Amino acid sequence: MAKVLLSAKGIKIRFGGVVAADGIDLDVLQGENLAIIGPNGAGKTTFLNISTGYLRPQAGSITFLGQEITAQLPRTITKLGIARAFQIPQLFLDHTVMENMLIAAASRLGSPSGYTALSALPELPEMERLLDLVGVKLYASRKARELPEGQRKLVDIALALALKPRLLLMDEPTSGVASAEKLEIMDILTSALAKENVTSVFVEHDMDMVERYAHRVAVWNVGKIQKVGTPAEVLADPKVREQVIGI
Amino acid sequence: MSGRIKPVTTIALIFFLVSAVGPLLVSSWATLFALILAKGIVVLGIILLLQAGQVSFGHAMFFATGAYTAAFWGKYVGGGDIVLFIALGGITSAVFGLIVGLFVVRYREIFFGMLNLAFSMVLWSLLEKMFHYTNGADGIRVPRPALLGLSFTPETFQYVILYVSLLIAVVAFYGVQRYLDSPLGHMLRAIKSNETRLEYLGTSARRVLLIGYVISAFLGGIGGTLVAIIQQIATPEFGFWTKSGEFVFIAILGGSAHAFGAFAGAAMFECVRFYAAAHLADTWQLILGVVLIVIILYAPNGLIALRQRYGQAKQGGH
Incomplete structure (x- = not known):
């Protein structure tokens, strides 16, 4: 039995009349890639927001490596080892890709200097390695603003990896990317995660991606988890096929 | 990166050289350049905050704090030394900046600007109304201090x-440049472009902004102390909102993309005031207004951007 990294118990949250989480129980196991699927508005992103401290649940608790993290600040949770990549890449657009990475490295190290140059950080080669790992080293000296969307997504993930997280939460890593590029991005991504020993949870709409890259799948529906299992089990379930995948 | 800022740094060196040598040739420039340098130091602080996308409309409060620190010392303790005044002015303003900063760094944009304005108007009212201690609107005279125990005639002083201001300006300019290029400086700019991401990297944006704010208050205090010594007086006007506006004006005039914008803007501002006031009496504000309109229309990134634009045109041929 693999070690439980993140554990959610009885998470509830509602926005007005909309129930975004109605008793979510989920364990994320060390070393796995867990996919979250479900129709729009099922509460998938809300779960990521709660797990990273952006939202405070009205009931329930989340622990990370046994430590209570419910309603902690995002930066506190980040420091504990949970990093996040966004559906719309969140980069410092006026900085170069390498400067983005070095800001992340300086954040991880803490007590940033106000005198020594950012570019003199000893983490520079390590950041170069990570950019190379996700295949965007070519763009290191380009302004983040100049990058196409697909590359920005990879830089967004590289930023998360720069924090040396134990767990990476990703919101639709391949959305907004041409379908021809999806496989390539997911290949790069999953091999990078494996190499860095990072467990991942990713929200995904494309069932091909889920089938190919997830170890387990959790199906969200109206704020509840409908089913958890291997991709084969979940995608074969007639109810899931009808309600979530729509076949 | 360093290649891009070099031309401006060269101009900065030329400017500091002119400040050092020019007044030896034209004696009326001594006070003019001392004022330019002192205000430039204050505006460096405004430019720091502009990196984070925040405009303080109340920075005159730190300028006034520095000025009144020197004035109170002269009034209640007596005597005084330039080094002591500057050290005290800087420290008092930094402490005041820390207290105000703890409130204002929770807000952004217009709320940040207005809260700064509000704090500065409280200070202005106190300086104006507590007549018994501050002489109200008349202000407090700042007697000519010594420098490390040496006294000077007005002509030498x-x-x-001037040279004290120049020394501090050069150190502050270098320090701010280093700061802007450091991790903390880059994080300050990151607040402007994506505060959420900064928090998700594990860094407190408020803390980053607070550090910048205290440095900015420190610079404002030192500039205020210098101006009070140069003009030999501290009045509540030093802390009035129009003075805060003047600093923001100078920052926009000079350009906030580079630390030198502070001095480029201050030089332009004080020169226009100096010469226009001499020849056109009360219309110097009009001339400054026109200058600002021209800057906003033709060089929205300030005077220093003109140099960068010229450099690019030469390289790229467009």
Whole structure:
């Protein structure tokens, strides 16, 4: 039995009349890639927001490596080892890709200097390695603003990896990317995660991606988890096929 | 990166050289350049905050704090030394900046600007109304201080304060440049472009902004102390909102993309005031207004951007 990294118990949250989480129980196991699927508005992103401290649940608790993290600040949770990549890449657009990475490295190290140059950080080669790992080293000296969307997504993930997280939460890593590029991005991504020993949870709409890259799948529906299992089990379930995948 | 800022740094060196040598040739420039340098130091602080996308409309409060620190010392303790005044002015303003900063760094944009304005108007009212201690609107005279125990005649003193201002300006300019290029400086800019991401990297944006704010208050205090010594007086006007506006005006005039924008803007501002006030009496504000309109229309990134634009045109041929 693999070690439980993140554990959610009885998470509830509602926005007005909309129930975004109605008793979510989920364990994320060390070393796995867990996919979250479900129709729009099922509460998938809300779960990521709660797990990273952006939202405070009205009931329930989340622990990370046994430590209570419910309603902690995002930066506190980040420091504990949970990093996040966004559906719309969140980069410092006026900085170069390498400067983005070095800001992340300086954040991880803490007590940033106000005198020594950012570019003199000893983490520079390590950041170069990570950019190379996700295949965007070519763009290191380009302004983040100049990058196409697909590359920005990879830089967004590289930023998360720069924090040396134990767990990476990703919101639709391949959305907004041409379908021809999806496989390539997911290949790069999953091999990078494996190499860095990072467990991942990713929200995904494309069932091909889920089938190919997830170890387990959790199906969200109206704020509840409908089913958890291997991709084969979940995608074969007639109810899931009808309600979530729509076949 | 360093290649891009070099031309401006060269101009900065030329400017500091002119400040050092020019007044030896034209004696009326001594006070003019001392004022340019002192205000430039204050505006460096405004430019720091502009990196984070925040405009303080109340920075005159730190300028006034520095000025009144020197004035109170002269009034209640007596005597005084330039080094002591500057050290005290800087420290008092930094402490005041820390207290105000703890409130204002929770807000952004217009709320940040207005809260700064509000704090500065409280200070202005106190300086104006507590007549018994501050002489109200008349202000407090700042007697000519010594420098490390040496006293000077008024003629020599104008050069003494010029070179003290120059030394501090060069150190502050270098320090701010280093700061902007450091991790903390880059994080300050990151607040402007994506505060959410900064928090998700594990860094407190408020803390980053607070550090910048205290440095900015420190610079404002030192500039205020220098101006009070140069003009030999501290009045509540030093802390009035129009003075805060003047600093923001100078920052926009000079350009906030580079630390030198502070001095480029201050030089333009004080020169226009100096010469226009001499020849056109009360219309110097009009001339400054026109200058600002021209800058906003033709060089929205300030005077220093003109140099960068010229450099690019030469390289790229467009």
